Amino acid sequence: MYFQQKGEKLKKYISVLQQTALFAGMADSEIEAAAARLNMRTQTYERGETVYHSDQFIRAISILAAGQLMIQKDDYWGNRSVVNRIGVGEVFGEAFAMQEDEPFIHDVIALEDSVVLSFGPEHLFAPDADKLTKRLVQNLLCSMAAKNRMLAQKIDIMAHRTTREKLTDYLSVQSRRAGSAHFSIPYNRQQLADYLGVDRSAMCTELGKMRDEGLLAFHKCVFDLYDIA
Amino acid sequence: MYFQQKGEKLKKYISVLQQTALFAGMADSEIEAAAARLNMRTQTYERGETVYHSDQFIRAISILAAGQLMIQKDDYWGNRSVVNRIGVGEVFGEAFAMQEDEPFIHDVIALEDSVVLSFGPEHLFAPDADKLTKRLVQNLLCSMAAKNRMLAQKIDIMAHRTTREKLTDYLSVQSRRAGSAHFSIPYNRQQLADYLGVDRSAMCTELGKMRDEGLLAFHKCVFDLYDIA
């Protein structure tokens, strides 16, 4: 893990930030100014490195500027639970950064070499907040609302009792999000099983049955839904 | 369901609002002013009534001023999933109010006669935001962060594979929150089973086993943990 103070490095990611929900509606120059005011830091992680670990106290709101992260948790017996996959431009850690005495409950690991930008939440509440900060707070609010909905959606999926119900619900949601019955999912089989909270082999068997029944087709992570809503 | 425009009724709940996370740090007069500016509405619901239903588009951020609500969802076969219980002072619906085209995915029902205060989120983003609004946005941010953590915690609990693991995890969390090994839970057996996503009878059996093994004791909704962390 390499620390890099605000400086040249950050400029490389201005264009990335402009695409994010957090900095939506800001011009390049405004983002640069905001980043300076927020005292934004850049950190790089190699593939496999841990960004945050369970029980750690988080003090910064983070944005992924490059790479891929996975939010997950392993229990004492090695059972893994996958919570979410973080892509470029997504915010993470914000819910725990805003309450300093609440430790993080998951692990965040880098699936690829990744770059993380982060800043302390205290800058958002400065009394002399300017227009940019106001915009930032508003964007963060929307971003947290979206994450809230995502978590509620995942709870919904996991609440189903059978593997088939979980699969159909998850795939339906993905299909709707993609706006097509033909779509790709961001997980391999083991990760999907860990996301749904089921056994991988049982899930593979169920997927096979559903294919044989003509409900769907798949190859690797690409799915086609037929009779599923 | 009775609608009551801002007016006398609202004043009765100023003292309630002062205790909430959303209006924390505001004086009575400030809350009254904020409520007027937000165009806050009062609605009452009788026990058993539906406050919001699945697939509905939510346009207001709501606060429970009196009573008890349950956030849940029933599937096609009558299986119920309990998401959360809302007590006086808690905010709900905010995540879906902030994105108008995202329909609600749960039902909110009144467990008792209840009073709900609500306001449109557009007031939070008015360009001429004063100090009170700024404070409100900040409080909402913290409130959503807390809900975010709560949802993540629930996902964690539901991710466990066995009924015993879910029970142990849930009870441990409740015990920690209560700050004591002796505590009460807000659900009866059926509701707890629906919250954990397991069968009620199987859960009762498992609870009985755990009692026989000396791990805990319980009477109704009051639990005592012994050997559980």
Add this chain to the structure above:
DNA sequence: GCCCTTCTGTTGGAAATACAACGGATTTGT
């Protein structure tokens, strides 16, 4: 007191899942 409803705990059989192990396919690294 009494009836009625709700809640809790228990049981046994049916169904679904977890687990372990394996072979083949694909990918990665050298």
Add this chain to the structure above:
DNA sequence: ACAAATCCGTTGTATTTCCAACAGAAGGGC
């Protein structure tokens, strides 16, 4: 091109959960 590692699908068995039904306990209303 080869070896190693990863990923995917399948099978059979063991375990767990679900489901339906029942009985006792507790509480509310009349």
